[in-house]
Amino acid sequence: MLNRSSFVLLAAASTAFALTEFNWTSIEPSTSLNWTACYADGLDCARLLVPLDYASPNNSTTAALAITRFRSTSPSSSYRGPILLNPGGPGGSGVEFAVVYGSEIAGIVGAEYDIVGFDPRGVSFSTPTISWFLNDAERALWYPPNQNTVLPSLNETALGLPYAYARAQVQSQLAAARDADFLQYMTTDYTAQDMLTITEAFGFEKLKYWGVSYGTVLGQTFAALFPDKVERVVIDGVLPIDDWYSANLTETMLDTNQVLDAFFTSCFEAGPSVCAFHNNASSPSDIATALVDLLLSLQQKPVPAVASLTAGNAGYGVVDYSLVKNVIFQSLYQPYKEFPALAQALADLAAGNASTIYAASGPQEFTCEPGAAPVNKMFEAGASITCTDVRLNDTLADLQSYYAGMAAISEFADVWVPVRIACAGWKVHRPGQYTGPTGPTNTSAPLLVIGNLRDPVTSWPGANQTAEVLFPGAGFLTYNASGHTSFIAPSTCLDAYVGAYFRNGTLPPAGAVCQPDVQLFATNASARADGGGVSRRGVPGLTMGGMGTRKGLFSF
Ligand SMILES: *[C@@H]1O[C@H](CO)[C@@H](O)[C@H](O)[C@H]1NC(C)=O
Ligand SMILES: *[C@@H]1O[C@H](CO)[C@@H](O)[C@H](O)[C@H]1NC(C)=O
Ligand SMILES: *[C@@H]1O[C@H](CO)[C@@H](O)[C@H](O)[C@H]1NC(C)=O
Ligand SMILES: *[C@@H]1O[C@H](CO)[C@@H](O)[C@H](O)[C@H]1NC(C)=O
Ligand SMILES: *[C@@H]1O[C@H](CO)[C@@H](O)[C@H](O)[C@H]1NC(C)=O
Ligand SMILES: *[C@@H]1O[C@H](CO)[C@@H](O)[C@H](O)[C@H]1NC(C)=O
Ligand SMILES: *[C@@H]1O[C@H](CO)[C@@H](O)[C@H](O)[C@H]1NC(C)=O
Ligand SMILES: *[C@@H]1O[C@H](CO)[C@@H](O)[C@H](O)[C@H]1NC(C)=O
Ligand SMILES: *[C@@H]1O[C@H](CO)[C@@H](O)[C@H](O)[C@H]1NC(C)=O
Ligand SMILES: *[C@@H]1O[C@H](CO)[C@@H](O)[C@H](O)[C@H]1NC(C)=O
Ligand SMILES: *[C@@H]1O[C@H](CO)[C@@H](O)[C@H](O)[C@H]1NC(C)=O
Ligand SMILES: *[C@@H]1O[C@H](CO)[C@@H](O)[C@H](O)[C@H]1NC(C)=O
Numbered sequence: 001m002l003n004r005s006s007f008v009l010l011a012a013a014s015t016a017f018a019l020t021e022f023n024w025t026s027i028e029p030s031t032s033l034n035w036t037a038c039y040a041d042g043l044d045c046a047r048l049l050v051p052l053d054y055a056s057p058n059n060s061t062t063a064a065l066a067i068t069r070f071r072s073t074s075p076s077s078s079y080r081g082p083i084l085l086n087p088g089g090p091g092g093s094g095v096e097f098a099v100v101y102g103s104e105i106a107g108i109v110g111a112e113y114d115i116v117g118f119d120p121r122g123v124s125f126s127t128p129t130i131s132w133f134l135n136d137a138e139r140a141l142w143y144p145p146n147q148n149t150v151l152p153s154l155n156e157t158a159l160g161l162p163y164a165y166a167r168a169q170v171q172s173q174l175a176a177a178r179d180a181d182f183l184q185y186m187t188t189d190y191t192a193q194d195m196l197t198i199t200e201a202f203g204f205e206k207l208k209y210w211g212v213s214y215g216t217v218l219g220q221t222f223a224a225l226f227p228d229k230v231e232r233v234v235i236d237g238v239l240p241i242d243d244w245y246s247a248n249l250t251e252t253m254l255d256t257n258q259v260l261d262a263f264f265t266s267c268f269e270a271g272p273s274v275c276a277f278h279n280n281a282s283s284p285s286d287i288a289t290a291l292v293d294l295l296l297s298l299q300q301k302p303v304p305a306v307a308s309l310t311a312g313n314a315g316y317g318v319v320d321y322s323l324v325k326n327v328i329f330q331s332l333y334q335p336y337k338e339f340p341a342l343a344q345a346l347a348d349l350a351a352g353n354a355s356t357i358y359a360a361s362g363p364q365e366f367t368c369e370p371g372a373a374p375v376n377k378m379f380e381a382g383a384s385i386t387c388t389d390v391r392l393n394d395t396l397a398d399l400q401s402y403y404a405g406m407a408a409i410s411e412f413a414d415v416w417v418p419v420r421i422a423c424a425g426w427k428v429h430r431p432g433q434y435t436g437p438t439g440p441t442n443t444s445a446p447l448l449v450i451g452n453l454r455d456p457v458t459s460w461p462g463a464n465q466t467a468e469v470l471f472p473g474a475g476f477l478t479y480n481a482s483g484h485t486s487f488i489a490p491s492t493c494l495d496a497y498v499g500a501y502f503r504n505g506t507l508p509p510a511g512a513v514c515q516p517d518v519q520l521f522a523t524n525a526s527a528r529a530d531g532g533g534v535s536r537r538g539v540p541g542l543t544m545g546g547m548g549t550r551k552g553l554f555s556f
Contacts, residue, residue: 234450269521451464
């Protein structure tokens, strides 16, 4: 079995700069921040001991949080403290987020801050780590390489939903039995308390924070629990906390179809020489029809794919409806980067070549060899945190009716409703845990809320409601972009507002709207968000939650 805490960062192979391996177990956890250089120039790592149970702070049972900072380069006289980050998921690694984005975020807010990523309790390099399986081989047998077993299309077969419901109950029992010592403490409210502990360990009293996707649930939870400890909180790609804690995810899918529509429209406008799935269409709806036809054909006839003969069991598989729905849905998270590749994969598939889209589904090679690449445990951590946070007790009939309601809203309900199904049979909860807001919260400083106009999993109305109702007085910034969170595409306008907020507390004027600096299907390298022309955001191949990645198991 791999040593869980000595993993190489999963993003290492795909980032533009050199990362060295870092062995987290070589650091002795302590109650103060004792930094060790790690990964790359400018980065330090530490492991901070926190109470496992904040209700019994004197109990010697602790968790050790993995923390990475992109170090401030200002003289100490102008140092302004830490800005904490969360990349979403839940289950995404904040360490990875800081390693990959630290220097870019410092460029937005200024060198006077430490840019700090931490792996939330239970996640990634923090210990204890949530894991439902005794070893990676057991996990790989439960989740075969193409990962469609994680979020299967409920429309693939008539038994899709009942089968997913049964599988989830098995997982719930594994989790409860195998992480019994600590699972009840792996909740968002305790991670919010950890953010205060981390901030205090830096010698500061109030939180500065930028959270995306599920990270907005964490930021809102902090603000609701510690309203007088808010200095700067940016929530970006917002899931309203009342929806989260009541497990009503209806609002998350309100804008999903619009992102798919943006694919059809931008593909049409880009033309056949740029968009491979254009096929001489005479309107966007021709392209939409071609996609429906392709999906219908897969429901009748899945196709064989051999994408690579050297990638072991990840190199070959069967391309079916479920896989293609998942690939399309993933691309909606980062359209500026993914749409051209999606169009090519769909065109190849329509022409009888399934290997491109198979490779795009991000199958993960598994081998029992020592030193093999670690298996991503993000889904386990994410589902565990979600299901412990919320109080669900769904029957199969409840889920069938929930699915029907979601399917009426979004064409991707079939691959999204499994997020809720994953809580079937979940029994772990902690007495006294936070269960959501009872009304609006006044904070010691206003939040800054960012909402994309076309976001596949966190809708603009949800962001608007959060700024308007849950945190009155918050600043609100609309990003006229397609995709999930502001990290999908660079925007000079957005960076200026976020920079002014962190530095001076300045809020955008009412009704402020920012445009991205890049375009969908851009041919000019400087207008692309694929890393070719722009230096930041949309780093390919990240495994973090919330960012809609190939290998990551997308969630919030
Ligand atoms: C990581 O560090 C620990 C403690 O120093 C050591 O026991 C272990 O062998 C190291 N692991 C690797 C892969 O170097
Ligand atoms: C800080 O870490 C170093 C090396 O990891 C160790 O030698 C030292 O004892 C630690 N200091 C404290 C105060 O924990
Ligand atoms: C924990 O221990 C400290 C120091 O011994 C004491 O002051 C405090 O009251 C204790 N807290 C609880 C909740 O028992
Ligand atoms: C400390 O916490 C652990 C884990 O929850 C529990 O098993 C143990 O009984 C607690 N010890 C005390 C003295 O409360
Ligand atoms: C869930 O949220 C939607 C949209 O905000 C709302 O219309 C619906 O009434 C909510 N359902 C429940 C059960 O709260
Ligand atoms: C699209 O139209 C051009 C020019 O009429 C033609 O050369 C090409 O073969 C057509 N492509 C497809 C896929 O029909
Ligand atoms: C399928 O498409 C991929 C990518 O365009 C290409 O590398 C591969 O050779 C094609 N396979 C076949 C059998 O045509
Ligand atoms: C969950 O539902 C079952 C069956 O409907 C019921 O017996 C049980 O009491 C419920 N549990 C909770 C915690 O509501
Ligand atoms: C699922 O399939 C049914 C018909 O089989 C269709 O009406 C519905 O739109 C599909 N739902 C999704 C979310 O694909
Ligand atoms: C929040 O502030 C407003 C305006 O100062 C006040 O009317 C309201 O009662 C406050 N709400 C809470 C929950 O403190
Ligand atoms: C939310 O949307 C409504 C309706 O479009 C608008 O009047 C309101 O100003 C928005 N709220 C914020 C905080 O922008
Ligand atoms: C913050 O305010 C100062 C003083 O008004 C100003 O010089 C500076 O440009 C502002 N910074 C930002 C990022 O808005």
